[in-house]
Amino acid sequence: MFWIICAALAGVVAIAIAAPLLRRQRAGAEPAAAFDLRVYRDQLREVERDLERGVIDPADAERLRVEIGRKVLAADRALERETSARRAPGGIIAIAVLLVLIGGAIALYVDMGAPERSDEPITRRIANAQAIYDQRPTQAEAETVAPKPKPPENDPEYDQYVALVDKLRAAVAQNPDDPRGLELLAQHERGLGNFVAAKEAQARLIRIRGDQASEQDWSRLTDLTVEAAGGLITAEGENAVARTLALNPHSPQARYYAGLLQIQSGRPDRAFPLWAELLEEGPPDAPWLQPIRYIISDLAWFAGNPDYTPPEAAGAANGAMATPGMPALxxxxxxxxxxxxxxxxxxxxxxxxxxxxxxxxxxxxxxxxxxxxxxxxxxxxxxxxxxxxxxxxxxxxxxxxxxxxxxxxxxxxxxxxxxx
Known part of the structure; x- marks a missing residue:
């Protein structure tokens, strides 16, 4: 019914546009300008007869001739224009262009709109999301294409820091199983933006600690793995998230990454409850809330919750910008x-x-x-x-x-x- 109404409206609009272009005088009817021209010529002959009978004097006759002559010239020009318009094919061309446009619109819709195509079933969408999940790049592939930080130039303090990290690398190389050395190396490689090296040091630290590795150890490895992959959560990063959640199912950082993984895999329906729960729990100064708040409304819509209203951010009313634990800006x-x-x-x-x-x-x-x-x-x-x-x-x-x-x-x- 909807398409019938649309087609009917389009037809009415087309007729309204075409009618003025096709409107013509009835077949055989005299143009108005030709009638006016014949009347003016009769008037000129009448002036001549009145002059011969002495009804008007020569001065009035001349004045009438000039006045009627101007009307004759104007009517003659109007007759020429009307005759040219009747001969011109502009109306037919305009109608042809209109028909081409209508036909092209229909053809374009049939090709691109595909009215006979049904909506994509939810099962197919889930299958596509699963394919995206299964075909993720490996950690090594992601690290290869991830952007690399650019060190500052001509910065003596930075160069001094690099020299200190070089000494730390040498010390760790001499004692590769020292947990404290690996912990420091992971921290400072991260400070230099060497996320791959930092991740490898943190992974070695966890291997050394074995079952004694803490939630914080796995949480740091999760961060470094994701950063080394340029923000993509690979299978290696997912494993780090799972190990963190195994030690603490309520870990907000791990739950944040779990939601991000679902978004990257095309499953907003799974990501939304994870991030909505984090947003509700807070605390309001948690660093992961800002990116969640930016996207949660769109995420809710895609997850089938268009009426979702996120909780109001603490300090939003006055634009507070204090960093937790520090004096206000x-x-x-x-x-x-x-x-x-x-x-x-x-x-x-x-x-x-x-x-x-x-x-x-x-x-x-x-x-x-x-x-x-x-x-x-x-x-x-x-x-x-x-x-x-x-x-x-x-x-x-x-x-x-x-x-x-x-x-x-x-x-x-x-x-x-x-x-x-």
């Missing part, structure tokens, strides 16, 4: 915050962006304490700019490479922000 005073309450969301976001940009510019030009660098990292992560936060983290680690206490502050902020 320096911002406007009470009067400015009161004015911000009357701003549009776009204006408030611009104000927050200005605060963060001001802190970043000051740290870049004047330097600052580890706590200030940590606040900047946390603020960027809360804004959702994880890539830039990772760049700032790398820069901060290179600046404070020789200060273990400062590095602890920086690494703490990175952990809370979900960075590596």
């Amino acid at each position: 320096p911002g406007p005073d009470a009067d400015a915050m009161a004015a911000a309450g009357e701003m549009t969301p776009e204006a408030r976001q611009q104000m927050i962006d200005g605060m963060v940009k001001g802190l970043e510019d000051r740290l870049a030009t004047q330097g600052g304490s580890p706590e200030e660098w940590a606040r900047l990292i946390g603020a960027l992560a809360v804004k959702g700019d994880a890539a830039h936060a990772q760049e700032i983290l790398t820069e901060a680690r290179s600046k404070f490479a020789a200060d273990p206490k400062a590095l602890a502050v920086i690494d703490g902020a990175a952990g809370q922000a979900g960075l590596q």
Whole structure:
């Protein structure tokens, strides 16, 4: 019925367009301009007869001739235009173009719209998702194509940090079964962005500890495996997630990665309950909540829950940007915050962006304490700019490479922000 109505409407529109193009005078009917022209010529002859009978004087006769002559010329031009329009094939061409357009639209719909094709069954969708899951790249393949970090140039502090890590590598090579050495190596290879080397060190550490490996050990290996694969959860990464959940079924990080795996495999119906539960549980400063909040509404729609309403984010009303465990990011005073309450969301976001940009510019030009660098990292992560936060983290680690206490502050902020 729907397509019948659409076709009927299209036909009515086509007729409405075509009717003016096809409208013509009845066959044999005299054009209006020809009738006017004959009337004006009769009027000229009448003037001549009146002049001969002496009804009008020569001056009036001349004036009437000029006036009627102008009307004759105008009627003659109108007759010529009307005659040309009757001979022109424009109406027929317009109708032909209209028919071609209608026919082309129908052909295009039949080819691309495929009205006879039924909806894709859910069983086929599940089978396609399973094929995506089964055909994932291996960890080695994913590591080959994963983007590699670019080290800073002409940075003495970074070069000094690399030299210290080289000494650590040499020490671990001499004592490859030292758990503390492997733990430090995994941490600092990660700091340099060498995720594959960090993952291998962490995997060796777990092999040495065996059954004594903790949930935190497996959780770190999960992070490193996913990062080394460029964000893809391979079978190796999935195994690390499963081992973490075996030690702690409530591990929020492992549940986050479990949901991400389902999204990558085309199963939003499985990912949604995992991430919705994490969003409900909080805590509001958890680093995994920000990426979940960005996508949860679309994920709910694809999972068949279009009426889902995510819980309101803590601090969303006032745009708070404090990093957990640290002093709040320096911002406007009470009067400015009161004015911000009357701003549009776009204006408030611009104000927050200005605060963060001001802190970043000051740290870049004047330097600052580890706590200030940590606040900047946390603020960027809360804004959702994880890539830039990772760049700032790398820069901060290179600046404070020789200060273990400062590095602890920086690494703490990175952990809370979900960075590596």
